Amino acid sequence: MKGNRLFEIIYILLDKKNVTAKELAEHFEVSQRTIYRDIEDLSQSGVPIYMTKGKGGGISLLSDFILNKAILSQEEKKEILAAMQGLNAVNKSEFNGVLSKLSSFLGGDNENWIEVDFSNWDKNNTLGEKFTTIKNSIINKNLISFEYFNSNGKLLERIVEPLKLVFKGQGWYLYAYCREREDNRFFKLTRMSNINIILENFNRTVPNKIFSEEDTGYYNELIHLKLRIDKKLAFRIYDEFHNYSLDDNGDFIVNLDFPSGDWLFGYLMSFGEYIEVLEPLNIRDEIKKKLMYALKKY
Template sequence: MPARQTGRMRASRLVSLLLLLQSRGRMTAQELADELEVSLRTIYRDVESLSAAGVPVYADRGPAGGYRLLDGYRTRLTGLTTEEAESLFLTGLPGPAAELGLGTVLAAAELKLMAALPPQLAERAARIRERFHLDAPGWFHGEEPTPYLNTVADAVWKQRRLHMRYRRWKTPTDITRTVDPLGLVLKAGNWYLIGRSDGDERTYRVDRILGLQMIEEEFERPVDFDLAEFWRSYLERFRSGMFSGEAVVRFSPDGMRALRHLLTPEVIRAAQRNAGPPDEDGWVRTVIPIESIRHAHTELLKFGADAEVLEPRELRDRIVGSAHAILARYGA
């Protein structure tokens, strides 16, 4: 590693060590080493360097000892770099920040911000961090590998065109596209690229990119493109186009209670909105939207005997066929 780069890294580490002591108070050598991901010997050497530079760092002996700054001492070395300032928009999402290659940058930005805050505000910020945590992915969501995420993010930032091979769900499944990357969206643990191709904005799941090349050609970003507004409109179109028909279903009391665990919010709202009065056994007749006969068959089987499909006939026959097949499989 070049000497100049090594020197910059050490200078950055010394500043980080100083800001840690300023924002957190007394810290042991081991705590500092763990935080900065260096050895204890490096911490001892860095503390000596700070002392030699006139920084009032003191060592308290004993079991509760550690390093601390002289009471009242504060440094003004809290200026954020451009990258650190940008990364602050992801402070609530440490996982996605790391995926975008901004993990260490974000940590440095947070440290500088904490050091710059007055003690009372710094204490409140630390309390919030201790007591609230955001976990964006849904339950049981397996993380899909996204090997091209950093390249996509780089292209979005630099306004560079992307030439990619992509696998979609409809035929032909594997396609080639040249896109102008306009933005990235994280939804339920999945990253989506919003890109313009052939004059239209399209959405691509980053984990379905099969191959990628960033073209050294800068595109002109549409001045009227609003990423948040596009995503809101896209979700509305997606939800409205998701359902192709309806089914008339009877749910038992247990089935009605299980709705929120087994169906999507749109279907749940429709089931509750269209529900008739319960019969003498508590069963409720309602109408729900369905994506397809095949999809509804799979979804409604989850209810077991707590749901009865009345219409359409094809869906009812499929459910009955599955019931007979299950009985035959178990020899009943």
């Protein structure tokens, strides 16, 4: 659409400072005549855009030009502010000022229809500090070192090339290349401590997209579980599962695929007396052994 093209022309000029009509025509796959008409339309709209001839000439913006909010539609303004409100949840001190300036710039009586808070109920916002440190290391391509508690409860020391911050499954993770394992790994931010930026750069490319609909490659192995969970824990069913049905007693039958590992037993046992593992039998037997071992302590 023409409106989108005009908007993108401005951003190209803000980025590259000077572009020829031929380059713009090739970029948008339109004629140079169309580009000249676009430039005229922008000029008539008050955008300080001009053309120069000769060697080194082309289309430029005045150096002090600031993008006018009128170029954005009302819906686009709302989407930008909503996205910033989501980022504000990660570290309020860092994004509050940006959000305030954007809100004033975009004008608006923007409805605060969304509020996101990733901090725990105890209000100890160490997650925000970790997020900021890791974010800076990703942007500057610096190595980081930290201590990490893995799913087996072991304290590890790691040096990694941080590539991406990921929010998945109700938690924040760092996706990074681990120098120890020589492979990409996920690290849960809540299990990371003593994070330090190392003044050494890396050149590894940041992936555009880590997950796909079919991808489960970041798991070691998936195990299919069939569980019966007492209706007294209905609130956890609604919070944590999507594929469930009711039996004749009104209890929940849950079918799901979960990553393997010792952490799985701790998770299942967190349901206490209100869960029964129906399948597979090896997981059911292992749960039984762990419960018998725990019973000996009492």
